[in-house]
Amino acid sequence: MLTDLSLTWLLVAFTVAGSIVVVASIRATALADIIADRTAVGEALVGGVLLGGATSLSGVVVSVTVAAQGDASFAFSNAVGGIAAQTLFLAIADTLHKRANLEHAAAEPANLFQCVMLLIxxxxxxxxxxxxxxxxxxxxxxxxxxxxxxxxxxxxxASVREEPMWEPVETGDTRTDDPGDAEDAHKSARGLVVVFVALAGAMALCGWVIGQTGQEFVTRFGLASSLVGSLVTAVVTSLPELVTTLVAVRRGALQLAVGGIIGGNTFDTLFLVFSDVAYRDGSLYHAVGMADLYWLATGLLMTAVLMAGLILRQREGPGRIGIESVLMMGIYGTAVAVEVVGA
Structure with a gap:
């Protein structure tokens, strides 16, 4: 259907779909914070599982649809490129949180454990x-x-969150998971969950549009699938994570912000599972190239640096942000340069 559109209308469809994903994600973030309070599940876990999974739906639809159409590199690079981009968003959020390094203020055992899980x-x-x-x-x-x-x-x-075997040292800059108004905590979250699911559905539909337009860019302009997957569709479908992170930081839900990114990244690894199922020409992992492997290594390296920052908990580093944020920006910038030059 999209193959018949002119370039202008193709760009319009791509932009509108991306915009809807961003707007829906803003509302989803606010709902996730309230759901965390009303269900007593906790910001880190809700951010990591509920919010992280919902905002990743558009990306998983992109990877699955292009994998089903036989483009393994596109599917793979969209997944791992999104993980790298979303980790970068925490560094960007760190520049906006002026009081202290974001990783210092959002100390939470569940987030650390999810970093370990992501590396695995x-x-x-x-x-x-x-x-x-x-x-x-x-x-x-x-x-x-x-x-x-x-x-x-x-x-x-979940067990780490419920029964942690260690707790971070609290400082004047530590932001704990405040459940908010005790009276509000007893209210039902059912209606909020219904709205949240509807927003997730809208983001998934927009993901299909983004994936199809991305493939058209590959076909019409002869671009490398890894380039479009890692730097175009991955970044656009990851914009909800950027928006939700910035909104969460502004609301003071710092653990939700960090947990949303790490949890979203762990969910994004399932893109590879679903894509492997959709890809019918054998193993997805043996149908990709070195450029795709490079983005996977980038995601691994950035996650390791992030975890080190969460453990170090530096209050303030270069440019009034954590040293891990500086390193993550440098690693991602290098990966972009390698991809563009290699393409």
Whole structure:
């Protein structure tokens, strides 16, 4: 359907879909914060699972649709490129939180655990790519392992939040998870959840439009799939994470902001699972190129630096932000330069 559109209307469709995703994500962030208070689940866990998963739906639709159409590189780079971009958004948010380094203020065991889980999940595709090219019913065994690891990790993250075995040292700049008004906490969250699901559905639909227009850019202009996937569709479908992070920081929900990014990234690893299922020409991991692997390594490196920052908890570093934010900006900028020059 979109193949018949002129370039102008194709750009309009791409822009409108991206805008709807951003607007829906703003509302979803506010609802997630209230849902966290009313259900007593906690900002870090709601941000990591509910908000992170909802704002990632547009991205997963992009990866699955292009994988089903046989473009493995596009599907893979959209997933891992989005993880790198979303981690960068925490560094951007750090520049806006003037009181102290964001990673210092948002100390939370559940966020640290999710960082560890993300590193494990990102390591599994590396093992698949380096291992034998096998697929059963068109699915690589690592995809199954990745899905199981994600499900187990989410459950363990909940237990870390409920019964932490350690707690961060509180300082004057530490922002704890404040449940808000005690009277409001007893109100039902059912209606809010319904609205939240509707917003997630809208973002998923827009993800399909973004994926189809992205493939048209590849076809019409002869662009590399890894370039469009990692720097165009990945960034656009990741904009909800940028918006939700900035909105959460402005609302003072710092743990929600950090948890939303890390949780969104862990959910984004499932893009590879769903894409491997949708890709019918064998193992997805053995159909991608070195540029895609480079973005995967970038996501791993940025996550490791972020986790180090969460442990270090530097109050203030270069440019009044944490040293980890400076490093993450540098790593991402290098990856963009490598992708553009290589293309």
């Amino acid at each position: 999940l990102l390591s599994l595709p590396v093992a698949a790519m380096a291992g034998p090219d096998v697929a059963y019913f068109g699915i690589h065994p690592v995809s199954v392992a990745l899905f199981i690891a994600y499900a187990a990790g989410v459950r363990l993250a």
